Amino acid sequence: MSIQTVARRYATALADVVTARGDARQVQEELSAWEMMMSANPMLMEVFSNPTIPYDQKRKVLTSLIERARLRPTTSNFLQVLLRNQRLTELSEVNRRFAQVLDERSGVVSAEVTTARAVPEEQQEALRSKLSAMTGKQVRLSFTTDEELIGGLVTRIGSTIYDGSVRTQLQQVKERMMGKG
Numbered sequence: 001m002s003i004q005t006v007a008r009r010y011a012t013a014l015a016d017v018v019t020a021r022g023d024a025r026q027v028q029e030e031l032s033a034w035e036m037m038m039s040a041n042p043m044l045m046e047v048f049s050n051p052t053i054p055y056d057q058k059r060k061v062l063t064s065l066i067e068r069a070r071l072r073p074t075t076s077n078f079l080q081v082l083l084r085n086q087r088l089t090e091l092s093e094v095n096r097r098f099a100q101v102l103d104e105r106s107g108v109v110s111a112e113v114t115t116a117r118a119v120p121e122e123q124q125e126a127l128r129s130k131l132s133a134m135t136g137k138q139v140r141l142s143f144t145t146d147e148e149l150i151g152g153l154v155t156r157i158g159s160t161i162y163d164g165s166v167r168t169q170l171q172q173v174k175e176r177m178m179g180k181g
Contacts, residue, residue, distance in 0.1 A: 003093050010087065011097035014078055015105065023072060024102055030075040031098065035091050037065075049089045058083060109137045112156045116149040116166075131157070 018024040038044050047053055047061055062083050066076045082088040103110060111131055113119070119127070124141060131139040135157065150166035 003090055004097070006087065007090060007093040007097040008101075010078075010082070010094045011101045014074075014094075014098055015101040018074060019102075019105065021074065023074060027072060027075050027078070028095075028098060028102065030069075030071050031078070031091065031095050034069070034071075034075075034079065035095050038089075038091060045089060048083065055084075062088075103140070107137050108140055109135050109157055110140045110142065112142050112144070114144050114146050114149065114154045114165075116147055116151050116153075117145060119143055119153075127153075127155075131155070 014027070015024070018027045038048075044061075048058055059080075062079060066079065071079070079088065079091075082091065082094070087094070100110075113127065124143070128139050128141055131141075139157075148167060150170070152165040152167075152169070154165050154168075155162045
């Protein structure tokens, strides 16, 4: 089973629990902070991923860190389940999937927009409005730049890509001129 599939299952189960309890965003923040702490500390990742370190020692390390961080019981229990099932090192993928599940349930969709240059705030809002109208959902935008696009933009919403870049348009013209299109 792929990491993405496993992560989605954990994320969905956690979303069921936190939605019922009403502490979804707080748990999401704690798990994100936990992920950053683990990625910033390679030794910690080594401890949790090393199969030669006994489970009890890993559990003691985790318990100690949880006590220091003063995590919510839901977050604490979830981290312990991940450790018990040898999935704690996959927390970043679980967090990513968890955010997606929460967004889906609240009617939010994420859109990744790549442009040749930075986009002014008013154009970002206009794009957000157009994408909201297209999807029928609230849209969370993230922007990156890629000068190779020349102009225009490329938008990814889930697995769908809308490519309105000048680079792609020029490539299509080239292919038509060469008789391939």
